[in-house]
Amino acid sequence: MTTFVDQVREMGLKQAAIAKADEAVERITAGMNISDVRGALRGDEPRRPNPRLRPHADGFWLHIRPSFYHTEITHIYPTFRLGWLSTFMFVWETITGIILMIFYTPSPFIAYNNMWNILANVPLGQLMRNMHRLGAEVMVLAVALHMLRTFITGSYKKPRQFTWATGMILLVLTLLLSFSGYLLPWDQLAYWALTVFLSGAEAAPAPAVVNENVLLILQGAPSLGAGGLLRWYLFHVLLMPLLLAVFFFVHYYKVVLHGFSLPPGREEIGEDTAKRVPRNERTYFIPDILTSELMWSALATLFLVAGALWFWDAPLEHHADPIVTPLHVVAPWYLSWSQGWLKLADKTIVVGFIPLLMIAFIVMPYFEVGKSRRYADRRVGLSVAFLFMAVMLVSNWMGSPEFRVASSAEQEVSQEILPQEGPSILLGVPYEYMSLGTYLPGEEIENNPHLTEALEEFQAAMFRHSCYLVGNPRLPREWDECTVQTLASGDKRYGNFFKDSVMPDPYAELQIEQMQPNLLRLTLHYEVTNPENPDELLVNTDWVSYRHADSNYEEECRFANKNC
Secondary structure, eight states, X not given: OHHHHHHHHHHOHHHHHHHHHHHHHHHHHTSOOHHHHHHHHHTOOOOSSOGGGHHHHHOSSSTTSOSEEEGGGSSSTTTTTHHHHHHHHHHHHHHHHHHHHTTOOOOTTTHHHHHHHHHHTSTTHHHHHHHHHHHHHHHHHHHHHHHHHHHHTTTTSTTOHHHHHHHHHHHHHHHHHHHHTTSTTOBHHHHHHHHHHHHHHHHSSSOHHHHHHHHHHXXXXXXXXXXXXXXXXXXXXXXXXXXXXXXXXXHHXXXXXXXXXXXXXXXXXXXXXXXXXXXXXXXXXXXXXXXXXXXXXHHHHHHHHHIIIIIOOOOOOSBOOSSOOOSOOOOOTTTHHHHHHHHHSOHHHHHHHHHHHHHHHHXXXXXXXXXXXXXXXXXXXXXXXXXXXXXXXXXXXXXXXXXXXXXXXXXXXXXXXXOSSSOOTTTTSOGGGOOSEEEOTTOOOTTOHHHHHHHHHHHHHHHHTEEOXXXXXXXXXXOOHHHHHHHTTSOOSHHHHHTTTOEESEEEEEEEEEEETTEEEEEEEEEEEETTEEEEEEEEEEEEEEEETTOOHHHHHHHTTOOO
């Protein structure tokens, strides 16, 4: 304080304040004062010696960033900014995740209510959760595309084999980090996705005692519950981010050590000149790369906020229920390929093959020793890459519910119209418009637009899962080509019709009955006759749900953006 007073006496208050501010900025930036920062942002020439190089040598934040880059790699090609985007998304997820942690308790009795509190009561809570979930999806996509770009351009070759290995580990950690957050809302989607994942621990090709102990570690108890939620919460907020940060810094250190690889056609075969950057081809980090990354950061933030506001809603289903299994349990899109493999092969084989595949990717650069990175010289490698991408796309499709999932057509219709849990258009009809009676799909109810709209959707769902025959007096409908294809299969038994969730010539109705004061019973009734023998009833089943006057289905339906 005495020093500042002396400066005021010597220089005056204004000049003394400027000098103190200069000193503070120089400490923060490790060598640049206010004038240097202003000149860098304006693109002015630096003074000599160049203070813009000191933050890289003496600073904490920029010591892992090169002080200059080769101009060739500052364009969109060949990096497509995917490495930077991966880093930005990790920072984004850390910030939004810390904010969400404030309002979250990892307990099965509290976690789900915490999610609704975030969505309903916390200011900007829904936006923050949407941004965190959307950011996780973008981060997985960015890291995967970054590794694909590295392979396509041959940037994994010597001397960057270990850089590739750390990148593969970062990809695996990113997948685990994203998936570990799946359980935290403790809803049905989270619970059953993790249940399917944990079943792989039991099927691993290892001694039973090993599998049992691994499963016990992952779920924290003989069955998934409070212990499992707490452990996966710690995985998500502590273990995975810590491991990812360690390998992130190792990865960046190796990138700085070997330099960013130039485009494949820029170097002679077998040469690596990335670190030998001629002075006339240098682009300095401060100000050019720094201001460019600030611009890309602002643009990415704009897209993430806009996406979370208008185009993306993080799903939240009903509270986790170990007794009720949802009709279609699907893995996250970035793991659905593994679910597709499980539909075709034995679980033990698949669970054992996936780690071997990861190890093969990690050690691949040490065995693929071709010197050329040029596309024309790597036709075999590129063909394998494109073939692998095609296999993954097909595998992801196989992981969807449409592929080899045994489900009857009336279950599919009922799950759309009157699901066991979650919002739907029928449950979204206001209680006072639930007129007692029996209604056919598509029937128009006078002075009751809400129930009429629900019946129209009922009819649309029936069409999606039915084949109506010509001449049916109960439900005369236009001839559907799927009827021809189904009847031409040669096997007209009930099971053959239902293998693709298609009902031949069905009859359906909605029954609304008063069970108790303020309590309605909703029944979807289905009948299917044998096309060869109209007197034979193949299906006669009911799907039942209840609706109380005090239920909040209308608000839940509107919150889920259903057409209520």
